[in-house]
Amino acid sequence: MKQNLLKEIEIGSKNALVKKRIITHYIYNGSSTITDLSKEMDLSVPTVTKFIDEMCEDGYINDYGKLETSGGRHPNLYGLNPESGYFIGVEIKKFAINIGLINFKGDMMELKMNIPYKFDNSIEGLNELCKLVLDFIKKLSIDKEKILNINVNVSGRVNPESGYSFSQFNFEERPLADVLAGKLGYKVTIDNDTRAMTYGEYMQGCVKGEKNIIFVNISWGLGIGIIIDGKIYTGKSGFSGEFGHVNAYENEIICHCGKKGCIETEASGSALHRILLERIRNGENSILSNRIASDEPITLDEIIAAVNKEDVLCIEIVEEIGQKLGKQIAGLINIFNPELVIIGGTLSTTGDYITQPIKTAVRKYSLNLVNKDSTILTSKLKDKAGIVGACMLAQSRMFES
Numbered sequence: 088m089k090q091n092l093l094k095e096i097e098i099g100s101k102n103a104l105v106k107k108r109i110i111t112h113y114i115y116n117g118s119s120t121i122t123d124l125s126k127e128m129d130l131s132v133p134t135v136t137k138f139i140d141e142m143c144e145d146g147y148i149n150d151y152g153k154l155e156t157s158g159g160r161h162p163n164l165y166g167l168n169p170e171s172g173y174f175i176g177v178e179i180k181k182f183a184i185n186i187g188l189i190n191f192k193g194d195m196m197e198l199k200m201n202i203p204y205k206f207d208n209s210i211e212g213l214n215e216l217c218k219l220v221l222d223f224i225k226k227l228s229i230d231k232e233k234i235l236n237i238n239v240n241v242s243g244r245v246n247p248e249s250g251y252s253f254s255q256f257n258f259e260e261r262p263l264a265d266v267l268a269g270k271l272g273y274k275v276t277i278d279n280d281t282r283a284m285t286y287g288e289y290m291q292g293c294v295k296g297e298k299n300i301i302f303v304n305i306s307w308g309l310g311i312g313i314i315i316d317g318k319i320y321t322g323k324s325g326f327s328g329e330f331g332h333v334n335a336y337e338n339e340i341i342c343h344c345g346k347k348g349c350i351e352t353e354a355s356g357s358a359l360h361r362i363l364l365e366r367i368r369n370g371e372n373s374i375l376s377n378r379i380a381s382d383e384p385i386t387l388d389e390i391i392a393a394v395n396k397e398d399v400l401c402i403e404i405v406e407e408i409g410q411k412l413g414k415q416i417a418g419l420i421n422i423f424n425p426e427l428v429i430i431g432g433t434l435s436t437t438g439d440y441i442t443q444p445i446k447t448a449v450r451k452y453s454l455n456l457v458n459k460d461s462t463i464l465t466s467k468l469k470d471k472a473g474i475v476g477a478c479m480l481a482q483s484r485m486f487e488s
Contacts, residue, residue, distance in 0.1 A: 092145055093235070096486070105130070106138055110147065110167065110486045114193065115290075118151055118166030139165055146171045147191070167192045173229055174485075175237040175273075176477025177220055178280065179255075181206050181307055182386065184216065185474040186223045193290075193479060199223060200474070213256050217270040224271075237273050238481035240280040240473055242308065246325035247278045247484070276484045280304070280473055281328055281432075284466075285312025286319060286483075287476025288429055293467035297426040301419055302466075303330070305412065305441070306432035307387060308343070309355040311419070331355060335415060354412040356387045356433055362404050363390060373400040387433055394437045402440055409441040413448025420453045420461050431466035438465065 095103030105128075112127055113119070119127075125135040142148040149168040153161035169190040178185040184204045188197040202219055206212060224231060241263070243254020250264025251257075259266055267275040285302035288294060302312040309331030313320040320327055331351030332344050342349040343357075352358060367379045374393050378385055393401045416428060428449075430442055446463050466472050 092142075092147060093485075102138075106142055106147075107486050109135075109138060109142065111483070113148075113165075113167045114483060114486065118164045120154060120162040120164060122162060124165070169194060170233075172233050172235040174235060174478055174481035175220070175224070176283075176474050176479070176481050177216075177237065177239040178283070178473040178477050179204075179206060179216065179240060179242070184219060185471075185477075186220060187474045187478045188223075188227060188229075189478040189482065191482075193482060195475070195478065196229070197223075197227060198471075198474065200470070208255050210258055213258075213266075214270070217267065220271060234273055236276060236481045236485050237267070237271060238276045238278060238283070238477045238484060239267060240283040240477045241277050242280045244324075244326050244329075245277055245279040245282075247276065247282075247321060248325060250275075250277055252277060274485075276481065278477075278480055279310070279325070279328065281310035282312045282319060282321070283476035283480055284431055284472040285314060285429075285476065286480055287468055287472040287474070288431065288466055289314055289319075290479045291468065291475050292472060293429060293464050294427065299423070299425045300427045300429065301416075301423060301425045302429045302431055303412070303416060304432040305355060305408075305430065305434035307356040309351045309412075313423070330415070330419070333415070350412075350415055354408050354415065359390060359404055359408055359434065360385070360387060362407075363401065366400060366404070371400050374398050375401070391433060391436055394440055405434065405437050405440045406444045408434070409444030410448050412441075413445035414452045416445060417449045417452035417458070420449060420458050424457050425461050428461055428463045429466055430463065431469075431472050433470075435466050436469060 092103060092106055096107050108128060112124065121132060121135050121139060125132045128135060139148055143150060146168055148165055151164040151166055154164045169192040171191045174189050176187045182205055183201040186199050186202065187195055190196050204219060241252045241255050245252050250262030252263040256263050264275045264277050281304040284304055288302055289300065294300060298317040300314040304310045311328045311330040313327060332349045334348045335350045336348040336353050338348055338352060340352040341347055342352050364379055367373055367376050375385055390401055394405050430445060434441055442465055449458055468475055
């Protein structure tokens, strides 16, 4: 495959920009005929035919043969050539990383979940992350030169346009994306972890044509991803979605952001962890009581497992968190009037234990005329939303303007 198009896109030539739009169309819509594509692109059929012929020759587009129709001429169906390039997504978790590889069509080719990695916001932690990514690449059976981009999900304040991370791995004047590119030897983009989860769910999850969506990521922290009119909303500097740091409580609990009273201090995985420890130490019982009494560290995943084993205390705390969160989500629904609210992140794997209290509180605290437009669903991709989103962002960032 010729790499000329990628160079042309970087330069910004007129023809390359049209081809870029064609690739973006196929990313979002799958295969289509030249006639349908010309309508979508608002270009003449001969013009689109010329571009498609060139892109077939360069290896980016495949002719998938005749489309079956009820009568008349059968038009040819065109789509992305899966072998023309590959994209890697990396998701950083608190105690592990996930790495995935997709082909040019967006099919997941390789996926490694829960590779042990203790997150440490240091140069050593960054170097260890790069080592794990390079180990993953080394074992791939594909042509390594066809890896076109790597997207890394980072928590906190991230500007995907400039490539700067302001919360994690912020050690140099250069953008983190450039630092990673230097260490990995490939083009690298970065984005916020919740935004990546939102995009993954939008592209391959429970979204069925909805264009105005709020994704609520209830993991160790709390964040939201926002999609408006089918496009991810990043805000001026890429900092949108810091829902967990809205001041909502008159408590004295210091959030990891340094302020008191954040939503995250009462409605998040870290809040669940803290409240469970407090209540067990105050004499309440759980299947985790002995572990906590002996000062053994308890992970969030272990608490979720206890909830799903019907541990009464853990269920009670999760339901209380759901009620608190539902009240705050009601405010988001009043402001954004979304078609769909997706509950995702680690705590969403408790299912109805958290979603039912959320739905009850939303009905109670939001305007009836507004909330009747909004469906609340649990993430379909569950723990894979972030890594699917990372891979899909690695691809879309190459071709979206």
